Amino acid sequence: MNVISIKPEHLIEATARVIADGGRMQMAYAWYPEPGQIELRYIASQANNPEFLVWGCRPKGPVPSLTATTPLLGWYEREIADLFGQQFVGQPEPYSLVIHPGAAPILPPLDPSYPASMPMPFVAKDGGIPDVESPDVQRLPFGPARADVVESVELIFFYVGERILYFHPQLFFKHRGMEKRFEGRCLTSAVVLAERVSGVGSFSHALAFCQAVEEAAGCAVPRRALLLRALLAELERLYNHLHYLGHLAHTTTLKVGEAEGKLLEERAKQINARLTGSRFLRSLLVPGGLRRDLDPQPWFGEALEDLRKDVARYAAMLESTNSHLDRLLTTGVLSDKVALDQGATGPIERASGLDRDLRRDHPYAAYAELPLAVPVRTSGDAHARAQVRIAEIDVSMALIERILLLLSDGSVYVDCVAVPNSEGLGWAESPRGSLFYAVHFDAGGKIARVKIKSPSFSNWRVFPFTVHDSDMMNYAIDEASFGLTVAGCDR
Amino acid sequence: MPLWTLFGLWNANATTGWPDGADDGQEGLIGMPRFAPERCAEGCEECAAVCPTAAISVHRDRSGAERLAVDYGRCVVCQLCVEACPTDAAMPSHDWAFGARDRCDLRLDGHRAERKTPVASRQGFRRSLHIRHIDAGSCNGCESELQALDNPFYNLHRFGIFFTPSPRFADLLLVTGPVTYAMRDPLLRAYEAMPDPRWVMAVGTCAVSGGISGGGYACGNGLEGVLPVDLYLPGCPPNPAALIEALLMFLDRAPQRVKGGRIVE
Numbered sequence: 208m209n210v211i212s213i214k215p216e217h218l219i220e221a222t223a224r225v226i227a228d229g230g231r232m233q234m235a236y237a238w239y240p241e242p243g244q245i246e247l248r249y250i251a252s253q254a255n256n257p258e259f260l261v262w263g264c265r266p267k268g269p270v271p272s273l274t275a276t277t278p279l280l281g282w283y284e285r286e287i288a289d290l291f292g293q294q295f296v297g298q299p300e301p302y303s304l305v306i307h308p309g310a311a312p313i314l315p316p317l318d319p320s321y322p323a324s325m326p327m328p329f330v331a332k333d334g335g336i337p338d339v340e341s342p343d344v345q346r347l348p349f350g351p352a353r354a355d356v357v358e359s360v361e362l363i364f365f366y367v368g369e370r371i372l373y374f375h376p377q378l379f380f381k382h383r384g385m386e387k388r389f390e391g392r393c394l395t396s397a398v399v400l401a402e403r404v405s406g407v408g409s410f411s412h413a414l415a416f417c418q419a420v421e422e423a424a425g426c427a428v429p430r431r432a433l434l435l436r437a438l439l440a441e442l443e444r445l446y447n448h449l450h451y452l453g454h455l456a457h458t459t460t461l462k463v464g465e466a467e468g469k470l471l472e473e474r475a476k477q478i479n480a481r482l483t484g485s486r487f488l489r490s491l492l493v494p495g496g497l498r499r500d501l502d503p504q505p506w507f508g509e510a511l512e513d514l515r516k517d518v519a520r521y522a523a524m525l526e527s528t529n530s531h532l533d534r535l536l537t538t539g540v541l542s543d544k545v546a547l548d549q550g551a552t553g554p555i556e557r558a559s560g561l562d563r564d565l566r567r568d569h570p571y572a573a574y575a576e577l578p579l580a581v582p583v584r585t586s587g588d589a590h591a592r593a594q595v596r597i598a599e600i601d602v603s604m605a606l607i608e609r610i611l612l613l614l615s616d617g618s619v620y621v622d623c624v625a626v627p628n629s630e631g632l633g634w635a636e637s638p639r640g641s642l643f644y645a646v647h648f649d650a651g652g653k654i655a656r657v658k659i660k661s662p663s664f665s666n667w668r669v670f671p672f673t674v675h676d677s678d679m680m681n682y683a684i685d686e687a688s689f690g691l692t693v694a695g696c697d698r
Numbered sequence: 699m700p701l702w703t704l705f706g707l708w709n710a711n712a713t714t715g716w717p718d719g720a721d722d723g724q725e726g727l728i729g730m731p732r733f734a735p736e737r738c739a740e741g742c743e744e745c746a747a748v749c750p751t752a753a754i755s756v757h758r759d760r761s762g763a764e765r766l767a768v769d770y771g772r773c774v775v776c777q778l779c780v781e782a783c784p785t786d787a788a789m790p791s792h793d794w795a796f797g798a799r800d801r802c803d804l805r806l807d808g809h810r811a812e813r814k815t816p817v818a819s820r821q822g823f824r825r826s827l828h829i830r831h832i833d834a835g836s837c838n839g840c841e842s843e844l845q846a847l848d849n850p851f852y853n854l855h856r857f858g859i860f861f862t863p864s865p866r867f868a869d870l871l872l873v874t875g876p877v878t879y880a881m882r883d884p885l886l887r888a889y890e891a892m893p894d895p896r897w898v899m900a901v902g903t904c905a906v907s908g909g910i911s912g913g914g915y916a917c918g919n920g921l922e923g924v925l926p927v928d929l930y931l932p933g934c935p936p937n938p939a940a941l942i943e944a945l946l947m948f949l950d951r952a953p954q955r956v957k958g959g960r961i962v963e
Binding site: 307310312316321323324325326327329331351352353354355356357358359379380381382383384385387388392395396399400402403404405406407409450453461462463464466467469470472473476477480481482483484485486487489490498524527528692693694695697 | 748750790832834840843849861879916
């Protein structure tokens, strides 16, 4: 990987140039190349160029914050401040993000000298949430334990009557410190860990991790494995998008639509189990290819074709149900400008008119040789977000069909051994959007640092912009239309 | 305007008749590995070396013989031991019914640990159960399978088992995740808000023992040392059939199938 070294004082200007040239900042993270010296990494995509731009910056003190010109970097800076103790000058939200206020680690937790098994002392307290003092404004903290079987997050509403003035999701109750857990692990066990960062993104996470290691090790994965990886990644998209549609129908109180969507999801999961032994497509990936070959028998193509027909009929019914559409149209509008600036990704950005997809723009696995359509909508509302996903189900079905035709015999694995002092960047367009893994190896060939950029980390930052100044009645629909996970965001 | 109700009726009943015969929906699923310690090669510790959660250990007993010990409460079903085993002592299996009242029943080792005190009586709680779920830091895999319980295929309601939003109405606190530092308090508060009699179920390997995400700077080791657990269900994640079977077992409506770390047919 080509890392361009950059001085802290040049960061703002360089970022402005990337954006002016039609590129986009993707993420920032930090690591310790040597004890006591952190290095900041900034990763950007460039227009019409599959290569990512990577900057390395070794600060000797506080560095300028880029949030004012590139708002999407705001959360990355705050995360680095929490986990590495790096200060950013001019950060407009100088509050902790990943580590809850009241936690008192003896050192920044990602400092290599922080003891691996030492829990942080913690006494919960409020922090970073604005005080609203008007007697007409109510403050509703909802969570972290919410109704129904859902993930833990605290939703804080400031509202007057039905109207939400301000919305603040207090995330990171589920922060598990997964990135540190990779350090020193052997590669096979690290894949098992990557599969458990976000359960419903197990395959994409393991895939991005494996691809990062493969880039670092310079190994070329056999074609059959590349094709099967793409097939499995599309199976992951299928069950996730079907769950999404069922859950969205739940929020619009379309009962049969909900039941039907969740039944279709169950069928997709059962197909996963029959093909791979795992409903979540786990225990298959390894750096170098696949742990074992898969044999998609005729039953698989037939089951998928049956599913495709039923999904098409189901989607057509959703799309012609007025009560359902009435709740989605104009709900939670996200403009293309906010989507771009705040870093929306995946179906969310594609529903707001941004035509981006890692599978096409930065091909991996076998995607370069597959016919990939990227559905885009421009209205940016809940309906557009649902439509993008409906269209993506079609695309996934077509991709799987094509892969089945292209599959030929061959090996699915090559040896992949970590190279000392190497690093790699892996990515995948997961069902929820862009997922990045940056992996660094130390002088002994052990994992020194893994950074995970999950799509929900991006989309949770964007989501509140559609909630401020909206109605309570629409909140659940809006949230469902984003299809967020908390585990991936919190890690 | 589609006629959803007609459409629903047309598709007829999608719910499986399982557990009374019929399909449990888990065809092809690979479960926890099965062990045949008598096949172990002398001095071989391959499986213990690859296990990411230290669920497997090899130790010497008093007579000096090597013994394999497996704690299914730590198993994340990754199959690495099965692949590493040179002698087929670790085998892939379809075993997933690992719901147990006693943590000891999840341990396979040479000598059987003595049982804890007898299980408390749950008279009056055989027909219906209300559950409050708390996500204490899971990867969302367990939630995905818990949500699946409400889909038409499994249709949990047919058993008289319901999820309730309020801990005040709950009989059972169902916990997933390794218990992060920030979720520990909300979890304890939910437990305290429950009326007696109340029980706790640890769902998924994270909640049982911490699994692969336990420990570190942000996590505990599941419910160990946090709450008294009445029902354990390891798995990564446990599938919906495993969840149903464990809940029915808890209500004395199904037998416990795991004993001393082995599935009893």
